[in-house]
Amino acid sequence: MPAVEQHPSAVIIGAGHAGVQAAESLRESGWAGRIVLIGEERHAPYQRPPLSKDYLAPGQAAEPLPLRAASFFEQHRIELRVDAEVASIDRRSRSVQLSDGEQVPFSKLVIATGASNRxxxxxxxxxxxxxxxxxxxxxxxxxxxxxxxxxxxxxxxxxxxxxxxxxxxxxxxxxxxxxxxxxxxxxxxxxxxxxxxxxxxxxxxxxxxxxxxxxxxxxxxxxxxxxxxxxxxxxxxxxxxxxxxGVAPNISLAQAAGLEVENGIVVDHALRTLDPDIYAVGDCASFPNPSGAGRIRLESVQNATDQAKHAAHQIVGATEARYEPVPWFWSIQGGLRLQIAGLSAPGNNCVLRGEPGSGRFSVFCFDGETLVAVESVNKPADHVAARKILDQGTNPTPEQCGDTGYDLKSLAKALALAE
Structure with missing residues (x-):
């Protein structure tokens, strides 16, 4: 048996939300081998969403919010390498080469390189x-x-x-x-x-x-x-x-290694690249659209963490499954909290629920008679209900969604009890 299999090593390129979650989920899913998490930035992993909001506000602490406590990586036996640049991926030798010349072997590789500003x-x-x-x-x-x-x-x-x-x-x-x-x-x-x-x-x-x-x-x-x-x-x-x-996915390492790219690193429903030992997750991954033909690439913390969990489960040998969670997003702009569940498209039939003038309302988006997305402003209950409804594939009518007397929360609760 090759040495790399006698001493299994999982290498993760990228120490953002996706990379850190992949490392954590691998260990929690039973990966007993080495885990090396390589981050190009000089900082320990931190939360990115506050950078455009709370971090800039006067009087806020100069230090960012950490993704995990400082002790986390040692406790989980994760080798965190910060300020380390991966120069290349060698699929033949099953290793990545750092810019300082060090070779880090892998039996499984997760690419979580994210995206860069255009x-x-x-x-x-x-x-x-x-x-x-x-x-x-x-x-x-x-x-x-x-x-x-x-x-x-x-x-x-x-x-x-x-x-x-x-x-x-x-x-x-x-x-x-x-x-x-x-x-x-x-x-x-x-x-x-x-x-x-x-x-x-x-x-x-x-x-x-x-x-x-x-x-x-x-x-x-x-x-x-x-x-x-x-x-x-x-x-x-x-x-x-x-x-x-906007941003562009960081695909240069994958492309140079001979992996397929198409507005991101091409992966299958299990988030594997054409190399069965290499996965891609997060902002850099182009995956089959669960709701229709073609491929999509999503830029969100939810997608990054959910894909990382899914890939980790596949790596440790869990029953192969398709990645198809309902995507969701959020944005805070002043006193408005925008939450989105699902993916809308131009031409959708949009139904208003609530009064925009109140600053608390939702928009339900339908493709024909099928609910595909819900946008909510300062209506967290609508958002939570929408995620459950979309996840279960239940389809309230446009008339029901537009009727504020129709109890979406009860419908979502009934779906939860039926699971």
Whole structure:
């Protein structure tokens, strides 16, 4: 028997939410061999969602929230390598090579490399004061330059951009958001919900410019950004520019190792790549769409942790199963907590439940007569019920969902009791 099988070793590339969960779930599922968790950042694993919200608020602690306690990794016999870059994956020798030349052998490999911010390619985009927000180092840098900034331009009205815009407005900053689409968060939300958030940000004093992308930036003699020019030709003063125009999956290691890629690292229903000993999870993984044809790649903490758990169970020899949990997402923008269950699509029939003017309502999205997604604002009970209903495949009618007298909670509770 090969030595690698006599001394099984699981290597995980990436120490974010997916990587840490994979290591924890492997150990808890009975993996007795070595576990090596390799993180490129110099920090111990930390929670990413607060970086665009709470971490930037005045008076907040400078230290991020850890993903696990400092003692966790030793207690679970997980070798955590921080500030360590994987240079290549050698499938023939079953090892990964670090940038310092060290070879780390594996019998099972989990790729959890996540995604990186997309960069702007317009004149002036390399000026000082134009930043992205993805990592703790990004947030530390942004936190340091945010306080003295007065006029802030945000490029992109996605979750990160609008979360940051809300935090900056709470600090009294002048904020302009440039969004090329006709409504904010257009890839993720129904038109009704997108329009609601547009009104809320405008009412909060955000200069939300829809239908305007970024054309160029101009700077001063010291190389600092001073103006953002939109595709309409409008010029906006800018001491600081935060770019949030989406992310691209980190696939270079997998691609160089001969693994298939397609808007992410291609995996099957069990999250295996074409190499049966190599899995990919989280933001970097392209997996079969459970609800239809094609493949999808999801960027959420829930997907990252659920996929990591699923892959770990497959690795330790649990009965092979398909990965198909109902996806869910959240965003906190000022006093609004947005929660989404399922995946909507353009052309869905959307049914309103509740009154948007109250700041507490939901939108139920149907593909024909089939419920596919529910978007809720400050209605956690609707969100919890929706996740249960979608998970069970139960299908209330559009009329029932639009009727606030129809008890969704009881339906969800009945489904739970039937399990």
């Amino acid at each position: 960069m702007l390619d317009v004149p002036g985009s390399t000026l000082s004061g134009i930043v992205g927000l993805k990592t703790l180092d990004d947030a530390v840098h942004l936190r340091g330059i945010l306080e003295p900034s007065r006029n802030i331009v945000v490029v992109g009205a996605g979750f990160i951009g609008l979360e940051f815009a809300s935090a900056a407005r709470a600090m009294g900053k002048n904020v302009t958001v440039l969004e090329f689409s006709a409504r904010p968060m257009s890839r993720a939300l129904s038109p009704a919900m997108g329009d609601f958030f547009a009104r809320q940000h405008l009412d909060n004093g955000v200069g939300l410019r829809l239908g305007e992308g970024i054309a160029s930036f101009s700077g001063d003699e010291d190389g600092n950004v001073v103006t953002a020019v939109s595709t309409s030709g409008a010029r906006y003063p800018a001491d600081l520019v935060v770019v949030g125009v």
